Amino acid sequence: MLTMNMTPEEDRELVLIVRINLDTEYMYFSDTVDQITLSGTAFDGKIISKDSISEATKDVDVTSGGTMGQVGNWKLSLARYTTYTGPITTFNDFFNDFAPATSKPLLTSKTVDVGVVWGGAVDLAEITWLYQFYIETYDWTTSQLNLGCIEYDELVATQLPYYVIQDEIDNGISYFTNAPEESYGQTIPIIYGEFYTENLEYSDYLVSPTIRTHKTDNNFIMSSHICFLVDSTYLFKYLDGAKTLMRLNGATYSATNARRGYIISLSTNGSVIYGDLFLQFGASINGGLFTGITDECMDKDSTTYSVVTAGTRIGLKLISTLNDSDLGMIPFTWDKVVFRPRFRSVSGTVTGNMQWYNPYINNNDVNKLSETAVGNFAAFSITTTETLEAFGFGIDFASQRWSIEDLQNIYCCLTNMDGNLRLINAHLEITDIEVYDQTAITLGMAWESFDRRYLDAAVPQTTARSIMANYGAEISRKNFNKINSAMYAKVKGYMYDNWID
Amino acid sequence: MARSNTYNADGLIENPSGVIESIIRDEILTERDLKIDSVVSDVIEFATLSPLNSAVNDFYNGAYLVNVTKSERYEVTDYVGLTKKLTLSSIPTGWAAGNFCYLKNVQANIDTDSFDVVGAGIVDSGTTTSTSAGKLVDSIQNFSTTVKVGMIVKNTTDTTYSYVKTVDSNTQLTLETDIIISGETYQIYGKRYSWKLARSLTSQQDSRSILEQVCFESHCILVKSYNKYKLVDLGDGNTVGTFTTPMKEGGKPLVTASLTPLSQIFTDYSLNYGYDYAKKIYTKKAFVNKNATSDSYLNTLKTNCSYAEVNYKVKNKWEYNSDWIQDDTTALYFLEQIVNWFYQQRIVVNWMGSPKTHLQYEHGDRVLINYDFMIPTGKNNTASFMIIGKSLDISKKKVRFTLI
Numbered sequence: 081m082l083t084m085n086m087t088p089e090e091d092r093e094l095v096l097i098v099r100i101n102l103d104t105e106y107m108y109f110s111d112t113v114d115q116i117t118l119s120g121t122a123f124d125g126k127i128i129s130k131d132s133i134s135e136a137t138k139d140v141d142v143t144s145g146g147t148m149g150q151v152g153n154w155k156l157s158l159a160r161y162t163t164y165t166g167p168i169t170t171f172n173d174f175f176n177d178f179a180p181a182t183s184k185p186l187l188t189s190k191t192v193d194v195g196v197v198w199g200g201a202v203d204l205a206e207i208t209w210l211y212q213f214y215i216e217t218y219d220w221t222t223s224q225l226n227l228g229c230i231e232y233d234e235l236v237a238t239q240l241p242y243y244v245i246q247d248e249i250d251n252g253i254s255y256f257t258n259a260p261e262e263s264y265g266q267t268i269p270i271i272y273g274e275f276y277t278e279n280l281e282y283s284d285y286l287v288s289p290t291i292r293t294h295k296t297d298n299n300f301i302m303s304s305h306i307c308f309l310v311d312s313t314y315l316f317k318y319l320d321g322a323k324t325l326m327r328l329n330g331a332t333y334s335a336t337n338a339r340r341g342y343i344i345s346l347s348t349n350g351s352v353i354y355g356d357l358f359l360q361f362g363a364s365i366n367g368g369l370f371t372g373i374t375d376e377c378m379d380k381d382s383t384t385y386s387v388v389t390a391g392t393r394i395g396l397k398l399i400s401t402l403n404d405s406d407l408g409m410i411p412f413t414w415d416k417v418v419f420r421p422r423f424r425s426v427s428g429t430v431t432g433n434m435q436w437y438n439p440y441i442n443n444n445d446v447n448k449l450s451e452t453a454v455g456n457f458a459a460f461s462i463t464t465t466e467t468l469e470a471f472g473f474g475i476d477f478a479s480q481r482w483s484i485e486d487l488q489n490i491y492c493c494l495t496n497m498d499g500n501l502r503l504i505n506a507h508l509e510i511t512d513i514e515v516y517d518q519t520a521i522t523l524g525m526a527w528e529s530f531d532r533r534y535l536d537a538a539v540p541q542t543t544a545r546s547i548m549a550n551y552g553a554e555i556s557r558k559n560f561n562k563i564n565s566a567m568y569a570k571v572k573g574y575m576y577d578n579w580i581d
Numbered sequence: 582m583a584r585s586n587t588y589n590a591d592g593l594i595e596n597p598s599g600v601i602e603s604i605i606r607d608e609i610l611t612e613r614d615l616k617i618d619s620v621v622s623d624v625i626e627f628a629t630l631s632p633l634n635s636a637v638n639d640f641y642n643g644a645y646l647v648n649v650t651k652s653e654r655y656e657v658t659d660y661v662g663l664t665k666k667l668t669l670s671s672i673p674t675g676w677a678a679g680n681f682c683y684l685k686n687v688q689a690n691i692d693t694d695s696f697d698v699v700g701a702g703i704v705d706s707g708t709t710t711s712t713s714a715g716k717l718v719d720s721i722q723n724f725s726t727t728v729k730v731g732m733i734v735k736n737t738t739d740t741t742y743s744y745v746k747t748v749d750s751n752t753q754l755t756l757e758t759d760i761i762i763s764g765e766t767y768q769i770y771g772k773r774y775s776w777k778l779a780r781s782l783t784s785q786q787d788s789r790s791i792l793e794q795v796c797f798e799s800h801c802i803l804v805k806s807y808n809k810y811k812l813v814d815l816g817d818g819n820t821v822g823t824f825t826t827p828m829k830e831g832g833k834p835l836v837t838a839s840l841t842p843l844s845q846i847f848t849d850y851s852l853n854y855g856y857d858y859a860k861k862i863y864t865k866k867a868f869v870n871k872n873a874t875s876d877s878y879l880n881t882l883k884t885n886c887s888y889a890e891v892n893y894k895v896k897n898k899w900e901y902n903s904d905w906i907q908d909d910t911t912a913l914y915f916l917e918q919i920v921n922w923f924y925q926q927r928i929v930v931n932w933m934g935s936p937k938t939h940l941q942y943e944h945g946d947r948v949l950i951n952y953d954f955m956i957p958t959g960k961n962n963t964a965s966f967m968i969i970g971k972s973l974d975i976s977k978k979k980v981r982f983t984l985i
Binding site for chain 1: 593594595600603604608609610611613614635636637649650662680681777778779780781782783784785786787788789791792793796797798799800801802803804805806807808815821822841842845855857858859860864905907919922923936937940941942943944945946967969970971972973974975976978981983985
């Protein structure tokens, strides 16, 4: 509700007050018969054509819910008159008083304040200002100057976000001379709120997009009023083939929070950038000894599950279409490639066995219990307490690194020996993928990992060794994948310190 | 100093009112791409390299000058239009000609009270110290500093709610309804307290469409009153006056009433939210219809859906993709507001009044209408109507309102 600056007395007329701001000075008008004077300022009463004043209308259409008010508009005419004594000395030849007349001020876009007082007012402070318009256009006849006004609206011409990556004008903010071509013209994102959800188990992420600003360095930019660094070590790369993000981290990362934005570099000296990937299983085996599982164990919660009864097994398979060039080099060690089922027994203790099968090796038929698994993870024993177990793949049976194509072919199976088992979810976890190689990756490091795997009694050895020779082509050094797409980051959009009032 | 109610220094920009205010102050009311001509003590000149737009003295007072090169910011305390020199609140160190700068918060006219009523967190809480009908009395409070008219009052002992009608003093509030007696506990907070938005603006849009979307997804309206932006929540709230006497023409009152169209009645609501910027999909869904809801919080709204279907004999689906809502609780709050807004027809009143008694009312104000010649029983002088349209006819000395 407006605070009226003057209380009307009985029989006092409402008086319209108009103030046109010419930037360096004002013109004052009123709709009185003659001029009125408020605090020494004369408001001319003869210039405004009384019949020309339109209704000042503004509506907010809330029939569809929350919204913004419409931009109001107003029309007013000023008469051709000789006695006006304001900044424009006469309105007799008004077409010569404003541009386009030579050296005269432009009237278009000038601000028009509209207010009211009641008859008897003497003070400027008694004006209650109601509207602020600006002059959108004007025309003139032989007798009057017609002003077309619309409500002053800063929003109309403002595009947000304001800054785009460019190499034309050094403005200290969005000027990047070595950005990749695809970055030029892209807006620097502005974030509001929090973007730092990272639920690896369910491949559930809420992270914010960034823009690459350098062709060769791994530099990305985003902005907010202040960007607050939630996690300085990670960026995220989207893998379309798996519909998920791979978490990237570099040993020599650097990050800067500043009012001009937030800049992160994953690699400051060319060292390795690593990736962590969590892939949800999306397919299963059904029929025979295999319990057909349902989507309930592949969704993003722990409230639904699939039941595996005694003596049966379940088999899970990835359905991603990733290839090795999407990822990089998958590590050797058994604890870096891990099958992670979350499960529990319905009651008591249930024992079982974890195995993996590759349908392309030795003609294994995973649908027959008698067939030999190509690898054993481990036996397990589980109770009614829900757990997320880890069963490492280690190096593959051909003494090579795993490729993602290999992993996508494999069935991960749980054989249930007794009791009933509930499988709540499962995923394949691959950590420390060597994503971006500059100089530091060597195969020798990997062989050290290989040795360690064989020293670890927790991982069955025999089966893997026996089928090494039967496996396919050698998996050697991969085509390392440069970070060439948009990255995603964990950040929060903060206020400036003491930014208001 | 920082705003004390809605915003804390360095706080997250996530409440709807905070998002809107930040966009207006920091992104819209700006003058960008400036380069310093000279620095003399606390006076910074922008006359040649990138002249400031305004030649009006004091035009930039209260704005903030951000030095991008130095990553520092100072408030402008004075401006000389002729020389285009800004005086800063302190003498900056190391600022020099050629530094890149921009101005924000230029001519920032924000109706801060209205933003606080929408977005404030818990501004006060305690235990009442005496009983007075329709009042909340707490002898150890500082209500005059912290509380704004329109904020929600929750009686946390009885779990009842009302609104602040007036702030009588530091220790007493008048409430819209009588809900609290001595010895009961209470909290006072904004209408969209605990709503959280999150979005990354990744492509250019005009700022009006961005703000319209935030308003829609927080069920608020943003209107300009003279030169100030004012934010008002849709829905129930405190009333600021009563319309009693319309103008007449030919002896007939200039009042009409109608109902919102049936096309705006919905029976089945779905909200897609949780936009994933990488997958480019909405990952979450909240829904409510007469048979089911996605969350027990929405269960009471099933009867509203059923009411609409039975009484209006329509089956309309409302579905919306939210770009700003990531938070599950906010999604439920928003859907609750939407269902309550759309499950029944609303009365739309056109009212013509005299300026003397009506000019002070403006968009977003809620009023009672006490005029049983036109307003139905049960609504007359009871239901709150929000002003959504106002038209001033100066020559005929009339003010026309549209209320819903």
